[in-house]
Amino acid sequence: TDRYCVFGHPVGHSKSPAIHADFADQVGDDIEYVATEAPLDDFAGAWRRFVAEGGRGANVTVPFKEQAFRLCDTLSERARRAGAVNTLILGDDGETRGDTTDGIGLVRDLERHGVALAGARILVLGAGGAVRGVLEPLLAQGPASLRVANRTAAKAEALAVDFRDLGAIVGGGFEAVEGPYDLVINGTSASLAGDLPPLPDDLFTPRATAHDMMYGAEPTVFLHWAAERGAQTVDGLGMLVEQAAESFFQWRGRRPDTAPVLERLRQAL
Numbered sequence: 001t002d003r004y005c006v007f008g009h010p011v012g013h014s015k016s017p018a019i020h021a022d023f024a025d026q027v028g029d030d031i032e033y034v035a036t037e038a039p040l041d042d043f044a045g046a047w048r049r050f051v052a053e054g055g056r057g058a059n060v061t062v063p064f065k066e067q068a069f070r071l072c073d074t075l076s077e078r079a080r081r082a083g084a085v086n087t088l089i090l091g092d093d094g095e096t097r098g099d100t101t102d103g104i105g106l107v108r109d110l111e112r113h114g115v116a117l118a119g120a121r122i123l124v125l126g127a128g129g130a131v132r133g134v135l136e137p138l139l140a141q142g143p144a145s146l147r148v149a150n151r152t153a154a155k156a157e158a159l160a161v162d163f164r165d166l167g168a169i170v171g172g173g174f175e176a177v178e179g180p181y182d183l184v185i186n187g188t189s190a191s192l193a194g195d196l197p198p199l200p201d202d203l204f205t206p207r208a209t210a211h212d213m214m215y216g217a218e219p220t221v222f223l224h225w226a227a228e229r230g231a232q233t234v235d236g237l238g239m240l241v242e243q244a245a246e247s248f249f250q251w252r253g254r255r256p257d258t259a260p261v262l263e264r265l266r267q268a269l
């Protein structure tokens with residue numbers, strides 16, 4: 001039995017063990033996948049111990065994605081760009097490879113919803129780690145333009161500079177937002193506080209999509225606001241399942257069907 005886990009702090013409410021158990025059942029793999037709380041000041045030690053006990057790979061969540069990035073022997077290009085790692089893969093040579101699957105998970109979920117990214121005008125709200133993690137895969141789809149807007153404008157401007165060799169990306173404050181956009185992605189944690197970034201009423205094109213990286217039993221404040229303005233709304237639950245599927249593929253070389261797994265999670269919210 002190959003062993004995997006998700007590291008977090010706290011990690012008790014992680015849906016990853018259930019998702020990966022579903023994936024393994026589906027493809028007929030015999031794996032173990034558990035949730036592990038790593039100590040805040042010694043993530044590298046936790047990973048080393050897990051490997052010594054037969055661990056083959058891990059997912060990494062808050063607050064360890066940057067510590068995970070630093071311990072890797074090799075990194076995927078998208079992880080290097082993100083400056084963070086959500087997937088650790090133990091190679092047969094004993095080296096630790098780091099990847100981040102959040103951005104490709106977002107892209108796959110948007111594709112599943114029929115959202116055309118090539119040629120689209122995209123607005124991304126927020127400039128923290130969550131947003132940095134998805135910019136490379138988004139820009140790789142060839143949008144017409146991508147604006148990053150953040151409460152602290154300087155952070156969005158700096159982010160745009162870091163990624164500008166990959167495409168037409170600009171950054172600024174919310175006041176610089178000028179619609180309409182085909183796709184607006186909320187990567188701020190404002191939803192957690194029930195806050196809505198200050199946005200103009202004419203933000204969306206007629207067939208626009210609004211995506212929130214957060215999810216819950218009820219639509220987030222942002223998705224509620226977007227639906228009232230005619231946008232198709234997509235929450236972060238699909239992105240969660242798609243990033244997990246990409247991690248599973250990195251470890252096992254098989255792509256599970258995400259639809260039934262997402263369906264089950266949705267029922268249980």
Ligand code: ATR
Pocket residue numbers: 125126127128129130131150151152153155187188189190193195196197
């Ligand atoms: P994460 O890893 O989830 O991205 P983070 O790095 O702390 O977390 O980033 C949080 C993001 O949400 C930031 O873009 C933050 O804006 P600031 O850079 O100006 O702090 C944004 N954010 C948090 N609370 C917000 C609120 N109430 N309104 C608007 N933006 C908010």
